[in-house]
Amino acid sequence: MNNYSTFGTALHRLAILCYVLFALFPLFWLLKVSVTPNDLLYSEGVRMWPSRMSFEHFRFVLAHSAFPVFFRNSMIVAGATAVIVTLLASLSGYALSRFTFRGKYWLVALMLLTQMFPLVMLVAPIFKMLSPLGLTNSLTGLVVVYTAFNIPFATFLMQSFFDGIPKELEEAAKIDGATQFMAFRQIVLPLTLPGIAATLGFVFTAAWSELLFALMLISGNSAATFPVGLLTFVSKFSVDFGQMMAAGVLALIPACLFFLFIQRYLVQGLTAGAVKG
Amino acid sequence: MASIDIRNVRKNFGIVSVLHGVDLSIENGEFVVLVGPSGCGKSTLLRMIAGLEEVTEGEIRIDGMRVNERAPKDRDIAMVFQSYALYPHMNVAENMSYGLRIRKAAREKITAAVSNAARKLELQPLLARRPKALSGGQRQRVAMGRAIVRQPKAFLFDEPLSNLDARLREQMRAEIKKLHRDLGATSIYVTHDQIEAMTLADRIVAMHEGVVQQVGSPLQLYDRPANLFVAGFIGSPAMNFLSARYEVGAGTAGARLPDGTLIGLSSGYQLEEGAAVTLGIRPEHVEMSPGSESSLRATVDLIEPTGFGIILHLGLHGLPFNVFTLERAALTAGPTVTVAFPPQHLHLFDETGMRALESSLQKGKG
Ligand SMILES: Nc1ncnc2c1ncn2[C@@H]1O[C@H](COP(=O)(O)OP(=O)(O)OP(=O)(O)O)[C@@H](O)[C@H]1O
Ligand SMILES: [Mg+2]
Numbered sequence A: 001m002n003n004y005s006t007f008g009t010a011l012h013r014l015a016i017l018c019y020v021l022f023a024l025f026p027l028f029w030l031l032k033v034s035v036t037p038n039d040l041l042y043s044e045g046v047r048m049w050p051s052r053m054s055f056e057h058f059r060f061v062l063a064h065s066a067f068p069v070f071f072r073n074s075m076i077v078a079g080a081t082a083v084i085v086t087l088l089a090s091l092s093g094y095a096l097s098r099f100t101f102r103g104k105y106w107l108v109a110l111m112l113l114t115q116m117f118p119l120v121m122l123v124a125p126i127f128k129m130l131s132p133l134g135l136t137n138s139l140t141g142l143v144v145v146y147t148a149f150n151i152p153f154a155t156f157l158m159q160s161f162f163d164g165i166p167k168e169l170e171e172a173a174k175i176d177g178a179t180q181f182m183a184f185r186q187i188v189l190p191l192t193l194p195g196i197a198a199t200l201g202f203v204f205t206a207a208w209s210e211l212l213f214a215l216m217l218i219s220g221n222s223a224a225t226f227p228v229g230l231l232t233f234v235s236k237f238s239v240d241f242g243q244m245m246a247a248g249v250l251a252l253i254p255a256c257l258f259f260l261f262i263q264r265y266l267v268q269g270l271t272a273g274a275v276k277g
Numbered sequence B: 001m002a003s004i005d006i007r008n009v010r011k012n013f014g015i016v017s018v019l020h021g022v023d024l025s026i027e028n029g030e031f032v033v034l035v036g037p038s039g040c041g042k043s044t045l046l047r048m049i050a051g052l053e054e055v056t057e058g059e060i061r062i063d064g065m066r067v068n069e070r071a072p073k074d075r076d077i078a079m080v081f082q083s084y085a086l087y088p089h090m091n092v093a094e095n096m097s098y099g100l101r102i103r104k105a106a107r108e109k110i111t112a113a114v115s116n117a118a119r120k121l122e123l124q125p126l127l128a129r130r131p132k133a134l135s136g137g138q139r140q141r142v143a144m145g146r147a148i149v150r151q152p153k154a155f156l157f158d159e160p161l162s163n164l165d166a167r168l169r170e171q172m173r174a175e176i177k178k179l180h181r182d183l184g185a186t187s188i189y190v191t192h193d194q195i196e197a198m199t200l201a202d203r204i205v206a207m208h209e210g211v212v213q214q215v216g217s218p219l220q221l222y223d224r225p226a227n228l229f230v231a232g233f234i235g236s237p238a239m240n241f242l243s244a245r246y247e248v249g250a251g252t253a254g255a256r257l258p259d260g261t262l263i264g265l266s267s268g269y270q271l272e273e274g275a276a277v278t279l280g281i282r283p284e285h286v287e288m289s290p291g292s293e294s295s296l297r298a299t300v301d302l303i304e305p306t307g308f309g310i311i312l313h314l315g316l317h318g319l320p321f322n323v324f325t326l327e328r329a330a331l332t333a334g335p336t337v338t339v340a341f342p343p344q345h346l347h348l349f350d351e352t353g354m355r356a357l358e359s360s361l362q363k364g365k366g
Helices: A002-034 A056-064 A067-098 A104-114 A119-130 A139-163 A167-176 A180-191 A193-208 A212-217 A226-233 A241-266 B042-050 B092-102 B107-120 B136-149 B166-183 B194-200 B218-223 B228-233 B328-332
Strands: B004-013 B016-026 B031-035 B057-062 B077-080 B154-158 B186-190 B203-208 B211-216 B240-248 B253-256 B262-265 B276-281 B296-305 B310-316 B319-325 B336-339 B347-349
Touching: A002 A241, A056 A067, A056 A241, A067 A104, A067 A139, A067 A180, A067 A193, A067 A226, A067 A241, A104 A139, A119 A139, A119 A212, A139 A193, A139 A212, A167 A180, A167 B077, A167 B092, A180 A193, A193 A241, A212 A226, A226 A241, B004 B042, B016 B042, B016 B211, B031 B042, B031 B194, B042 B077, B042 B154, B042 B186, B077 B136, B092 B107, B092 B136, B107 B136, B136 B166, B166 B194, B194 B218, B203 B218, B203 B228, B211 B218, B211 B228, B228 B240, B228 B276, B228 B347, B240 B319, B296 B328, B310 B328, B310 B336, B319 B336
Parallel strands: B031 B186, B031 B203, B077 B154, B154 B186
Antiparallel strands: B004 B016, B004 B057, B203 B211, B240 B253, B240 B276, B253 B262, B276 B347, B296 B310, B296 B336, B310 B319
């Protein structure tokens, strides 16, 4: 019995390890290429680590390319999208979770429907709509589009978090003297922090890495986001892999910082002890 | 402290009607217990008094003021939920003071109220803990504490003890009774538990399918149940029922069982000769002495010793029939026993299931 469970645990850990290695390998490769000097990139064959490291690519990307502009644009777009979507999705998710109202069924159906179209189909009509409004080639336009596309899923996500919070907590608060909104603000919202963190993270990364709309709606470097910017390292005759990977590594930093920041809210069990059974 | 008046209150959920006109007057300081089978609308009634459900029809008054349209926060009542509903992100002290804090009470007043309640409920060492670090009984106490710190007009309890184990439940039951004695607050208490209902209540309200069946003191409901439902619901093990026909002779009245046995009744009833009736007798009132006039033979199906007494599951003409006795001798009862029904303990219900009204017998003739 004991032997078996030790063996089982070992197997379990091994499986997780394999998965982690598998998931992290591309990131490792990104890092490896970014620190490989150009002259060694093709000459050394396939190696796990170059014989000589250099940060020349990073230096170049930061000092001589438009990358800092892309980076700033991406921060603005992803940050604004994440905040706006999470705010709206919290409110709509709460409404879907707690209230019954006319047309709720159809509203949910409609939101599901929007998730079914391949985005490529929508690029042309959206361009058509945004250009007379002056929203093409602008960060605001991107924020509007990303917000629209992320809200349905984020709403469902938030709804499921609200569903997990017992209704009685709010009822107790109301009897204690709170208004509906106070009960939401003081009781429900603090308990939904993990959900809010998850939604923020999800929307942020989705907006951060979106390429299709950014490519179609933005022309020129001034409003380009970082995924679009990465493509500038691809020239007609060659791809500058070293610089591209260096830019990629830099682009990972905010996403990592962001998750580091929200991870303490992602822990489970915040509602433990609220109700029994 | 307040009185609560419920006048012809109805509740529909969509097309489903759950309460069909409930009337109830609860006096200042009274402890009223609502009992009834699952789904009869007890919680719904309680939640309507709290303001968590809308009143479809009728009127609820607290202290003479109509509150139908008032939000829960403006009714000044407290409620203890079955699930306790403690705020998980607040510690015990914060949980208890939440109501006072959002009413912007003075800080000293809040501290005093919390420490006072904590002392009453022996929660002082736990004040800094979060609910998840408490046992079920402690959580229950915090829920009670949260209710009492505010000194509301009335307390509502929805099966507050049903998540506790039997021993803790007994202990908390006594605490609640003491608390009510000390605070004297108007309380409405929903429970499934017979003993809780009998021990706590000033008055019991027995409900069935959204209709109040009987309101009265615990002993009134036990001694003189108004109908078959109350008779069968109050008391454990439950009352035995036998169908019979009412017979009245010179100075005597009796109920004739289908097998021809005549069971003597202590008084006459306002019933027609030959009317179909249901005879009820509690298991603890059945006598097991042989030889009496209207005694019956019953087969023994099962013997259940409870320690305190013994429950005999009998078959009487093929129908199940229970007897509760304190006599240890019953443990070795043979395949059949003789049972007799003392007339003073018999309940008679008419065809509609209502308690039959007694009438004075004309003794003799002329
Ligand atoms: N929100 C609701 N929508 C529709 N029907 C409801 C709703 N709440 C309660 N009911 C119905 O109303 C009836 C009474 O419910 P209620 O919760 O008051 O019963 P109860 O007497 O408290 O039962 P229990 O002892 O099981 O708690 C039930 O048949 C229930 O299905
Ligand atoms: Mg209930």
